[in-house]
Amino acid sequence: MITIATLGPAVSDCFQAAKLYDPDAEVFLFNRIPEVLASFTRGEVECALIPVYNTREGEVKEYFRLIADMTACHWIDNVVLPIHLSLGSLDDSDDHQTIHTIVGRNSVLRQSSEYLENHFGDATLMAVNDLEATVTSIRKKGCKGYGVIESEELLKKLQLKLLDREVVSHNRTRFAILKKSPAPISGYDATSVITRPLRDRVGMLADILGEFTRRGINILDLKTENDINTQKLRIYVEVEGHRDSDSMQQALATIESSVIQEDGALRILGSFPRVDMRVKNIRSFGFIGSGDMSVWFAQRLANEGYETIITGRSSEMTPEQMIEKVDVVMVCVPISVTAKTILKFGPLIRDGQALIILAGESENTIEAAMKATHPGVEVMFVHNLWGPQALTMKDKNASIVRTHRSGSFCSEFEAFLYKHGADIYQDNARKHDLLMGVGQKLPTTISVALGMTLESHSIDFSDINSHSTLTSLYTILAMARVHNQNPRTYAEIMATSGEGRKIVKSFVKNVLKITELAENGEIEALSEIMEKNRSVMPSSFLKSRMKQAKAVDEILSQPGIRSAK
Numbered sequence: 001m002i003t004i005a006t007l008g009p010a011v012s013d014c015f016q017a018a019k020l021y022d023p024d025a026e027v028f029l030f031n032r033i034p035e036v037l038a039s040f041t042r043g044e045v046e047c048a049l050i051p052v053y054n055t056r057e058g059e060v061k062e063y064f065r066l067i068a069d070m071t072a073c074h075w076i077d078n079v080v081l082p083i084h085l086s087l088g089s090l091d092d093s094d095d096h097q098t099i100h101t102i103v104g105r106n107s108v109l110r111q112s113s114e115y116l117e118n119h120f121g122d123a124t125l126m127a128v129n130d131l132e133a134t135v136t137s138i139r140k141k142g143c144k145g146y147g148v149i150e151s152e153e154l155l156k157k158l159q160l161k162l163l164d165r166e167v168v169s170h171n172r173t174r175f176a177i178l179k180k181s182p183a184p185i186s187g188y189d190a191t192s193v194i195t196r197p198l199r200d201r202v203g204m205l206a207d208i209l210g211e212f213t214r215r216g217i218n219i220l221d222l223k224t225e226n227d228i229n230t231q232k233l234r235i236y237v238e239v240e241g242h243r244d245s246d247s248m249q250q251a252l253a254t255i256e257s258s259v260i261q262e263d264g265a266l267r268i269l270g271s272f273p274r275v276d277m278r279v280k281n282i283r284s285f286g287f288i289g290s291g292d293m294s295v296w297f298a299q300r301l302a303n304e305g306y307e308t309i310i311t312g313r314s315s316e317m318t319p320e321q322m323i324e325k326v327d328v329v330m331v332c333v334p335i336s337v338t339a340k341t342i343l344k345f346g347p348l349i350r351d352g353q354a355l356i357i358l359a360g361e362s363e364n365t366i367e368a369a370m371k372a373t374h375p376g377v378e379v380m381f382v383h384n385l386w387g388p389q390a391l392t393m394k395d396k397n398a399s400i401v402r403t404h405r406s407g408s409f410c411s412e413f414e415a416f417l418y419k420h421g422a423d424i425y426q427d428n429a430r431k432h433d434l435l436m437g438v439g440q441k442l443p444t445t446i447s448v449a450l451g452m453t454l455e456s457h458s459i460d461f462s463d464i465n466s467h468s469t470l471t472s473l474y475t476i477l478a479m480a481r482v483h484n485q486n487p488r489t490y491a492e493i494m495a496t497s498g499e500g501r502k503i504v505k506s507f508v509k510n511v512l513k514i515t516e517l518a519e520n521g522e523i524e525a526l527s528e529i530m531e532k533n534r535s536v537m538p539s540s541f542l543k544s545r546m547k548q549a550k551a552v553d554e555i556l557s558q559p560g561i562r563s564a565k
């Protein structure tokens with residue numbers, strides 16, 4: 001049986017939270033948080049449980065400083081408890097009109113402030129530590145007109161008359177569990193860190209947060225406080241991930257050594273299974289297709305606490321069995337077999353489930369999904385414009401085609417992309433396919449054709465870097481990128497159907513036309529074509545893309561990059 005120290009009395013929120021954490025725990029009760037922590041430090045109990053956040057009050061300030069100063073103390077878990085508060089009167093003859101003083105614990109009065117302002121604007125508020133002793137003393141004096149706000153259970157125990165139930169809505173408190181040893185990785189963790197009081201330094205807060213952002217670590221909570229003695233800033237953050245993970249260790253080490261530049265500037269309060277104060281509707285995602293992109297998404301969804309199942313043609317669990325079990329079915333197979341796969345498995349998806357198509361071609365695949373699935377199935381298309389080598393989706397483009405059947409599950413998946421920093425563009429199916437002609441199909445075709453051309457002329461590849469201009473280098477880089485990756489992915493892209501085809505076809509015609517003019521030395525005609533092209537390119541487009549190009553030039557001209565072998 002574990003022992004837990006927390007705030008009393010025996011029916012308090014803290015007591016209930018301790019019992020929720022472990023119904024068999026032996027609970028030791030105190031009146032104030034410092035007493036709870038002192039008992040834990042003396043080793044009288046294995047755990048301490050203290051309130052850290054309330055949806056009405058915000059953070060419970062006291063804990064912040066106190067646990068930062070404790071050594072051998074790890075925040076290892078959390079309990080979230082809905083708090084139900086009621087109003088009672090000490091005297092049976094009292095009602096709403098005769099109450100002139102409201103008694104309650106400090107935190108309870110803060111949580112009830114909206115209710116008190118609306119209903120007891122003129123009443124005196126009396127904050128107490130020991131409610132039972134106060135009630136006994138008021139009773140002894142025979143005073144009338146006293147109301148108490150507390151849980152209904154405690155009001156009954158103190159034999160008060162119940163006047164109002166549930167006086168504060170949406171009232172939930174988060175409690176921290178403290179222990180002497182750290183919690184192991186659960187796979188869905190958060191880490192809480194506080195800084196020492198910091199010396200002034202321009203951009204310190206932005207630089208600290210930047211180290212997390214650069215590594216794709218989401219920030220869940222942020223508070224700053226001025227140290228009472230020195231008035232220097234202390235920063236508290238809660239971020240996603242466990243303290244033992246590589247990216248977290250790197251982020252924390254860099255913050256200490258390069259940003260704050262002081263050893264011991266950070267105190268890790270603990271890592272613990274993540275707490276969801278927000279509502280999630282999806283429990284599980286199942287993938288059809290067990291390739292790189294499925295694995296990439298499944299890992300990141302699992303890190304968000306979702307259950308994930310990957311199935312394919314040779315997996316132990318079949319796609320049919322998986323569809324029975326999950327909320328959202330993700331189809332993630334090569335583009336050329338996406339529609340066929342949807343037609344095969346779509347009819348098995350039940351109303352209330354969702355089908356999300358992860359692919360590079362939209363019109364055909366959505367049409368297949370709308371045809372093959374029941375009308376109560378949500379359908380959405382998502383094209384992530386990054387490959388499985390990407391570490392994070394931060395600042396990368398995602399094109400989404402919603403249908404009239406995209407509902408709350410689809411929105412939750414979109415919220416997941418948004419949370420991780422993806423730039424989301426809502427398209428219709430034709431527009432997606434047309435723009436992928438420009439953004440993907442054509443550049444891939446050019447890259448592959450360039451590769452073929454170099455091959456057929458036996459060009460020495462060691463001459464390419466030294467003989468490219470700033471402008472021509474981009475095409476070479478695109479060719480290298482494409483040929484660095486899975487050929488099948490790019491073959492699929494070149495072979496997609498849909499609106500993108502017309503872009504490639506007209507490009508080919510234009511190449512032939514230009515080549516002929518060039519062969520004939522028609523410089524005037526070629527210049528005119530360029531002038532005409534430029535006349536339809538908005539100057540804002542030319543300016544901003546040129547700015548990007550120059551930024552790339554700058555990076556490429558750095559010594560280590562320029563001469564990179």
Ligand SMILES: NC(=O)C1=CN([C@@H]2O[C@H](COP(=O)(O)OP(=O)(O)OC[C@H]3O[C@@H](n4cnc5c(N)ncnc54)[C@H](O)[C@@H]3O)[C@@H](O)[C@H]2O)C=CC1
Binds near residue numbers: 291388
């Ligand atoms: N790899 C990339 O860079 C990106 C890929 N995508 C899209 O993601 C989807 C999946 O791509 P990856 O995971 O990269 O491909 P992959 O080749 O790594 O995986 C494809 C999976 O589909 C399975 N598969 C192949 N033929 C099948 C068939 N006839 N029936 C059922 N399953 C079959 C394969 O066994 C494999 O498990 C594609 O639609 C692709 O366009 C989107 C953005 C980037």
Ligand SMILES: O=C(O)C(=O)Cc1ccc(O)cc1
Binds near residue numbers: 360
């Ligand atoms: O990483 C790159 O350069 C890619 O081109 C990745 C990629 C491959 C296929 C897609 O449908 C979208 C993006």
